[in-house]
Amino acid sequence: MILHTINKSPQHSAISACLRIIGKGSAILLIEDGVYAAISPSPFHNQLCDLKIYALEADIKARGLSDKVLPGIETVDYQGFVALTAQYDSVQSWF
């Protein structure tokens, strides 16, 4: 199972490329500008609902998005980020 990190906003092709190939049981961690995919309304809302999605809390706060995060998305701190990389078999970074 792979942890996919995405650091670009949904405007960029990173998230759509990731969603095309992501496998069952794998998860996405949104970081940096990637957290813009975690808010409502998100162009990827429907696809994200079927997946386990995490988002980096510091990057959400830095962008003032704390009260806009979609339900079902779990926020993590940097130690949570480390724990996720350890929990999944490998990490694939999309940028």
Next chain:
Amino acid sequence: MIFSLAIYGAPYASQAPDTAYQFANAVIASGHKIHRIFFYMDGVQNATKLASPPQDEADIPARWSRFILDHQIDAVVCIAAALRRGVINEEEANRYDKPSSNLAEGFTLSGLGQLVEAGIESDRLVTFGY
């Protein structure tokens, strides 16, 4: 668990060096080990000792140098990426007849093979793209 990090982004141009720095600290705080940090592409700019940002801003290159020395981490800068961007150690400065060098303490110039080796030797290789 043994981690290695690959950093592709330059300080002040990309958030990658900052995310990677916070992640690296969290790796240590979580009781894991860092085998190597590999600076590649524009990420080589993290290894300059001549950056002089304003005092109220984070000195990202100096912060890496301190972290690397404090935790005795192998920090490798891709030599091909570094030389073409003007990140150079004394030995290479002499070889190419340059007037000075700027590679900060703690960093080593080496080849891309070190990134491959880091992938083999570590349980996790985490890339921080630009």
